[in-house]
Amino acid sequence: MSAVVFQQPEQDRTEARTEPRIELTGQVAGQEQLLTPAALAFLADLHRRFEPARQARLAARRERQAFFDAGGLPDFRADTAAIRAGDWRVAKLPAALLDRRVEITGPVEPKMVINALNSGANCFMADFEDSTAPTWANLLTGQRALKKAVAGTLDWMAPDGSKHYTLRPFDQQAVLMVRPRGWHLDEKHLRVDGAPISASLFDAGLFAFHNSDVLAAKERGPHFYLPKLQSMEEAALWNEVLGHVEQVLGRAPGQLRVTVLIETLPAAFEMDEILHALRGRVVGLNCGRWDYVFSYIKTFRAHRDKVLPERGQVTMTQPFLRAYSELLIQTCHRRGAHAMGGMAAQIPISGDDAGNDLAMAKVRADKLREVTAGHDGTWVAHPALIPLAREIFDERMPTPHQQHVLREDVHVTRDDLVKPPLGTITRAGFEGNVEVCVRYLAAWLDGNGCVPIHWLMEDAATAEIARTQLWQWLHADGLHLADGTEVDFALLERALIGLPSKLADRLQLPGASRLNEAIGMLDRMTHADTLEEFLTLPAYARLD
Known part of the structure; x- marks a missing residue:
């Protein structure tokens, strides 16, 4: 379809730009209620301010990967040793995020949003990234669903009229957290001055624009999960973006809180630095185990001595993954942040009691490993796993979190993080x-x-x-x-x-x-x- 072009008012232009334009190349019914002129102007401002820095960070990624392809290895940075050695802590955690023992994640379609918020989990990560295919319809349906959920008006009717889903009262809902897409992705349906906007800025910006007032009044953030970071500079860019969003939307500094997924191998060497870059708003780090394994393979794509065995053998008990998990716990607790565990990918198996028992035994072992190691909470992909995960964490973690577990016994080296397992x-x-x-x-x-x-x-x-x-x-x-x-x-x-x-x-x-x-x-x-x-x-x- 042809693009819908919005000319900005003359007073919004700068002398350095000629004919600034906002183009929408996608169309779904009712999108004008989300993509209002004010919302589009807000997103365009984010693009113009931060797109050059985003491109610089992506260029730095490419340079770093070229170093790895030439045989280099990731390592702890010499230029940031003072940050790692320093005695500092992140900002005080908000009350809504003190206890995060069970979190559920899933796509942003309305039925899932309702079921997740009603699931009994402590938090729900509404995912625009790994579990949502970013069609224009999916993205706007998700933004609309989250806006209605924040307002308390979201409902969903089964197509045949057999079931009607509604939200529980606000105080019985999981705390909403939103994961925007990563820095590497564009949103092709919205172009500013001829270039696609960052998908990260589109997802996070549009959600904050429509929901920050209500969420701030309820002392619920907004809260975000930040994916795919590879360096402290990428974290610092997010901090600058969210600080600008707070200023424009009239929010207090640090109102927008974040948890960072440590799901790339380079980021595992910069956990202290990432926390430091976001120290006024970060709440914790998460072991994004599946993306982390993917990143390990991609980082070492040219290293023939670092070929991994089949996926089923690359479990969190493997030494290189255990080292990553324990280093994350140690780092977070030293800085006053939560150390979140990873996803249990199993789902209940209907019609096969033996198979289901085996799957649930794997979930139990995984969650027991996490809580024993010192994690402050965990993820599940299916509501039926929440009671099991909660039972394990309740038994071993009677307090809201385990930041008192400092894991001073952990001594992780570069080689511990990069040595591949046998298999x-x-x-x-x-x-x-x-x-x-x-x-x-x-x-x-x-x-x-x-x-x-x-x-x-x-x-x-x-x-x-x-x-x-x-x-x-x-x-x-x-x-x-x-x-x-x-x-x-x-x-x-x-x-x-x-x-x-x-x-x-x-x-x-x-x-x-x-x-x-x-x-x-x-x-x-x-x-x-x-x-x-x-x-x-x-x-x-x-x-x-």
């Missing part, structure tokens, strides 16, 4: 990666960003592990499956060719009509000489 690649592991990646990508292209596959909740992060492992295995010389079969492109081709018939009896799969498209995309990305930075970058061009 194997089975035929089932290889073919499972192919299936997960294709099925998830097909669903994502069809507008669904969160997909249950084999009783695990797969999102962009877990699909990225599958994709990057396949690339890593196929581009490393001399790898063999556990049965002795060579890992080569013929093995991939056989798996791809056989997948449609393997799934033929599952015509109701999410994205079933786009399976062939997904197979073609995975084939091209896996054959490419250079690993694609993110699965969602080429896929985004095919949305809408």
Whole structure:
């Protein structure tokens, strides 16, 4: 469709710019109620102020990756040693976020928002990133749902009229937290002066614009989860953005609070620095385990001595992941911040009591590991897991958090964080990666960003592990499956060719009509000489 162009009023222009424009290239019913002239002007201001800095940070990422590709290793920074050694703490935590023992996350569609807020979890992370396919309709539906949820008016009726979902009273709801998309992503449907706006600024900015007054009055933030950071400079950029938002919207400094996901390998070496950059508003760090594994593979894509075994063997008990988790706990508690645990991807298995018992045993072991290590809370992907997670944390953590657990026994070195675990690649592991990646990508292209596959909740992060492992295995010389079969492109081709018939009896799969498209995309990305930075970058061009 043709773009809708908004000319800014003359008084809003600066002499340095000519014909500033705001263009909307997407259209869904009712979007003018969200994208008002005032909201668009607010977003355009964010773009003009911070886009150059964002591009500089992305360029720094590319330079850093080139260093890794040339054989370099990440390490603790010499120029920030004083920050790590200093005696400082983050700002006092808000009352609403003192107890975060169980958090649930999911996409921003209305039914999910209602169920998550009503779930009994302490917090709900409404996710515009890994579990939402960013179609224009999905994004605006999500923003509208969150706005109504904040106002207390959100409801949802099943299409057949059989069920009507409404929100519980405010004091019985989970605390709302919003995860915008990462710095690397654009929002192509909104262009300012001819360039797409940052997806991060669009998601966080639009939510804050519409909801900061109500949330501040309720002492509920706004609260954000910040994804995919790789450095303290990227954290500092967020701090500058949110400080500007507070100033423009009339909020007190530090009103907008954040939790940062440590889900990239470079960020694991800058946890102190990231907390310091955000110290006036940060509440904690989170072990974003799945994206962290993905980042490890991507960081070491050119290092043949750091090839990971199949995904199922890369658990949090592996030494390099345990070191990352324990360092995060130690760092957060030293600074007065929460150390949040990671996601349990399992979902209940209906019709298979034995299988369900095994899945729940894995969840129990994982949550017991987290609370025993000193984490202050954990994530689940399904409401049915909340009672189990809460039971474990209630038993082992009678206080609202465990910041008194300083973990002074932890001594993590660079080598602890980068040494790969031992393991194997089975035929089932290889073919499972192919299936997960294709099925998830097909669903994502069809507008669904969160997909249950084999009783695990797969999102962009877990699909990225599958994709990057396949690339890593196929581009490393001399790898063999556990049965002795060579890992080569013929093995991939056989798996791809056989997948449609393997799934033929599952015509109701999410994205079933786009399976062939997904197979073609995975084939091209896996054959490419250079690993694609993110699965969602080429896929985004095919949305809408």
